[in-house]
């Protein structure tokens with residue numbers, strides 16, 4: 591197997607689930623209402639609210655009503671574009687003011703650097719918006735890691751459990767699917783990537799998966815390419 595490009599998930603793969611669930615999501619939950627009140631007229635925010643109205647069927651006539659819906663969606667960990675776009679906008683303030691830095695597993699940082707130095711092209715595919723991904727890697731505990739990546743993909747390319755999303759991404763990258771490796775902690779995402787012809791490796795950082803149809807790695811050091 592020759593690999594020319596690696597596409598990686600974030601939460602549970604390069605970085606801990608707990609940073610996302612215990613730091614980022616609570617921050618967006620807490621700041622949501624104030625953010626919507628302050629930016630209600632801003633076109634990008636209005637677009638998120640319009641899409642949320644279409645998704646929910648609720649009128650969302652005020653910032654307070656919209657905040658209540660988005661907070662419910664945060665609690666349910668909904669991976670939908672209007673929520674993810676808004677979260678990215680809210681997190682920007684937290685990163686820029688130094689409230690937090692994105693968690694990175696040291697093995698992921700080391701291996702990503704090594705792979706890039708070997709000439710592999712690196713990409714991100716996460717449910718977090720592209721803007722949120724750039725903030726995440728730009729303000730990471732390991733410094734600005736954005737120079738490592740050649741591109742970023744989010745749910746605007748489709749859901750992570752749909753094979754067509756991976757077909758779109760490999761077509762955009764311009765590398766045959768059989769020469770692309772996708773890394774994730776979620777088997778359903780890997781199943782979809784494999785259905786699209788990509789190579790796959792499951793990151794089983796908590797050592798909980800006994801049987802899997804995918805290559806399995808406990809850290810990036812175990813990822814075989």
Ligand SMILES: CSCCC(=O)C(=O)COP(=O)(O)O
Pocket residue numbers: 599600601602610614669674677715716717718719722723726750
């Ligand atoms: C990069 S933004 C923070 C992560 C996030 O919002 C999320 O939903 C993580 O999803 P992933 O697809 O990386 O598991």
Ligand SMILES: [Mg+2]
Pocket residue numbers: 599600601602603774775776
């Ligand atoms: Mg994940």
